[in-house]
Amino acid sequence: MRRLVAAGLAGLILADPALGQGLADPAGSGVIVSAVRWLEGTLLGTVATVVAVIAVATVGLLMLTGRINWRYGATVILGCFILFGAASIVAGIQSTAQLGQ
Structure with missing residues (x-):
């Protein structure tokens, strides 16, 4: 049993990391990353x-004429602010x- 534990610890200590990929860009994620970037460009584009x-x-016109609830109108406007201000x-x-650390 001690030999098994010693062999396991030796394997963990002597193991080299794979340099072909990183945590930020794992193998095979090129398609996913490009799809997410396309979606971001679409959601924040012209x-x-x-x-x-x-x-x-x-929504503003409908709110002023009294055809929809003010709460629904405020939700739509707030959603636009959150969508375009997400990065900020x-x-x-x-x-x-970071200040708290």
Whole structure:
């Protein structure tokens, strides 16, 4: 039993890491990473900005004419702020978390 434990510890200590991949970009993730980048570009690109402007204008008009609830309208507008401000929100949270360490 002692020999087995000693062999296991020796294997852990003497093992070399695989240099072909990293934690940030594991093997085979090229397709997934490119798909996520495409999605990010679509959600934050020109088309999304135009759709958000039209949505806010439409919801604002419907709120002013009393056709929809103000809470629903505020939810749509708040969602647009969160979508386009996500990078700034995350950066603020990360800087606050680093101050606490």
